[in-house]
Amino acid sequence: LRRIGSRERGLPPGPPTLPIIGNLHIFPTEFPHYIFTKWARKYGGIYSLKLGTRTIIVLTDPKLVKELMETRNASTSDRPASHIVELVTGGFHVGLGRYGDTWRTQRKTAHAILGAQAVARLLPIQRAEATQLLYDLLPTLEGFFTHVERYSHSVIMSALYGIRSPRYDSLELTAFFRMIHEWGAIHEPGATPPIDLFPILKLVPERFAPWKQRARRIRQSQRELYFALLDKTIQRMGKGERNGCFMEEVLEREEEFGFHKEMTGYFAGTLMEAGSETTSSFLKTLILCLVAYPEVQQRAQAEIDRVVGAERLPTLEDLEKLPYIRSLIFETHRFRPNLPLLMPHATTAPEMCGGYMIPSGSTIFVNLWGISHNPELYDDPDNFVPERYLRSENGTKPGVDASSLKPTLPFGVGRRSCPGIHLAQNSININVINLLWAFDFKPAVDAEGKPIKPDTFAYHKGIATAPLPFRCTIASRSEEKAHIIRQEFLDAGEIFQRFEAGLAEESAR
Numbered sequence: 001l002r003r004i005g006s007r008e009r010g011l012p013p014g015p016p017t018l019p020i021i022g023n024l025h026i027f028p029t030e031f032p033h034y035i036f037t038k039w040a041r042k043y044g045g046i047y048s049l050k051l052g053t054r055t056i057i058v059l060t061d062p063k064l065v066k067e068l069m070e071t072r073n074a075s076t077s078d079r080p081a082s083h084i085v086e087l088v089t090g091g092f093h094v095g096l097g098r099y100g101d102t103w104r105t106q107r108k109t110a111h112a113i114l115g116a117q118a119v120a121r122l123l124p125i126q127r128a129e130a131t132q133l134l135y136d137l138l139p140t141l142e143g144f145f146t147h148v149e150r151y152s153h154s155v156i157m158s159a160l161y162g163i164r165s166p167r168y169d170s171l172e173l174t175a176f177f178r179m180i181h182e183w184g185a186i187h188e189p190g191a192t193p194p195i196d197l198f199p200i201l202k203l204v205p206e207r208f209a210p211w212k213q214r215a216r217r218i219r220q221s222q223r224e225l226y227f228a229l230l231d232k233t234i235q236r237m238g239k240g241e242r243n244g245c246f247m248e249e250v251l252e253r254e255e256e257f258g259f260h261k262e263m264t265g266y267f268a269g270t271l272m273e274a275g276s277e278t279t280s281s282f283l284k285t286l287i288l289c290l291v292a293y294p295e296v297q298q299r300a301q302a303e304i305d306r307v308v309g310a311e312r313l314p315t316l317e318d319l320e321k322l323p324y325i326r327s328l329i330f331e332t333h334r335f336r337p338n339l340p341l342l343m344p345h346a347t348t349a350p351e352m353c354g355g356y357m358i359p360s361g362s363t364i365f366v367n368l369w370g371i372s373h374n375p376e377l378y379d380d381p382d383n384f385v386p387e388r389y390l391r392s393e394n395g396t397k398p399g400v401d402a403s404s405l406k407p408t409l410p411f412g413v414g415r416r417s418c419p420g421i422h423l424a425q426n427s428i429n430i431n432v433i434n435l436l437w438a439f440d441f442k443p444a445v446d447a448e449g450k451p452i453k454p455d456t457f458a459y460h461k462g463i464a465t466a467p468l469p470f471r472c473t474i475a476s477r478s479e480e481k482a483h484i485i486r487q488e489f490l491d492a493g494e495i496f497q498r499f500e501a502g503l504a505e506e507s508a509r
């Protein structure tokens with residue numbers, strides 16, 4: 001018993017452990033990437049933590065990340081066991097599910113519907129939604145978060161179910177955010193007893209286990225939402241009113257894909273979870289950085305003015321001629337990644353890495369934050385400097401061997417890397433060029449008229465980060481541009497209509 005909690009021989013080094021609990025007493029409950037990075041500077045590019053009998057490996061060396069997570073991804077593609085995930089989703093969560101047949105079937109289907117060519121057919125609605133974002137922002141002095149969140153959610157709803165969310169207070173959107181808030185809260189440290197460390201807790205009867213009741217409520221609200229949305233798609237298809245959304249294809253090829261109704265419902269619902277807030281938090285970070293770094297904003301605007309001019313909205317094709325703006329996008333991912341530790345993977349076989357033993361069943365964190373803020377790899381890593389990506393593909397400083405890095409690292413590694421990358425990149429690209437073309441983003445001013453410096457560290461504290469609400473002013477760059485936006489929004493009406501069949505009256509435009 002005394003051995004429990006201590007580091008087994010051959011494991012990578014790490015902070016000193018206590019009997020039974022290991023490193024549980026120092027395991028970070030907020031902003032884990034900060035402390036993981038501090039430990040990486042002390043214990044190296046691979047280190048370990050013990051939580052009871054569980055082993056956690058933290059990788060901050062890009063070479064080891066590539067070696068273990070890409071080259072040997074056959075044994076590093078599981079997710080850590082989670083009783084709560086099991087209770088709530090019954091093992092059907094595409095992002096949190098275990099590495100097995102269900103996940104393989106879902107993942108193959110995700111590739112079929114989310115490949116670069118497949119998502120191109122959604123571009124018209126994605127562009128129309130981005131135009132609505134500009135339109136919504138025109139009169140906005142403050143409170144712009146809701147518009148960005150609406151955009152992001154509406155795109156994923158349209159893409160999956162063919163049903164958009166024209167308004168922030170539409171029924172489906174409100175239900176989704178209520179559910180996602182509760183779902184996120186139950187994962188927070190301390191929200192449940194350490195069931196995964198002490199599985200005997202699973203046996204506690206529900207009347208003595210409030211967390212079980214909570215999990216049941218979340219399960220119920222997820223099912224209500226996911227299956228109702230799926231039913232709407234089925235009904236629309238029944239009437240012959242197709243709009244090219246992904247679930248039409250999945251439903252049509254259900255048998256071929258190896259799906260059944262339960263799996264189909266969760267597949268779509270959990271893709272919606274993964275795809276909604278990620279894009280909006282990127283766009284919030286972008287605006288935060290534009291406000292905090294006005295010289296970057298000016299340089300990006302000068303570039304877009306030169307290439308696009310003031311007479312038309314930019315298009316994705318323009319991006320090829322906008323190298324500074326492409327660098328700005330990479331730098332936003334590097335500076336404040338959405339998932340600074342990606343999502344934890346788990347091993348299904350023993351492995352050796354960097355000369356150390358990694359037991360089967362270990363949890364692996366890729367410390368993206370520690371990599372992208374490493375001064376040995378990047379000049380001045382704590383500053384927002386898009387120019388670094390003009391100098392080298394990975395933004396690294398001269399003389400660094402960057403062969404293990406890739407600009408898409410913020411979307412993950414190996415077999416669990418983000419299948420929504422093409423849809424996400426289209427959204428990011430369209431909106432970044434639109435926003436820079438259309439608006440000036442400036443700090444809000446205090447009562448004495450002095451600009452309030454935005455805090456680029458004011459973020460949510462969990463494993464998925466997003467800026468906390470902040471104030472800024474958003475002003476149209478010219479009346480001519482405002483006019484173009486209003487006109488384009490009106491012209492998009494026809495596209496919107498195809499994604500509004502079956503919307504409740506309260507949710508309509």
Ligand code: HEM
Nearest residue numbers: 095274275278338342343410411412413416417418420424
């Ligand atoms: C800015 C936007 C996005 C970023 C930065 C992002 C990033 C990530 C990252 C880091 C992971 C974990 C990868 C790993 O474990 O190695 C992930 C997983 C995932 N993402 Fe994204 N993502 C974004 C948007 C989207 C969108 C729009 C969708 C849906 C269409 C999506 C669907 C998923 C799914 C389903 C997974 C789980 C994959 C699995 O476990 O097999 N993501 N994403």
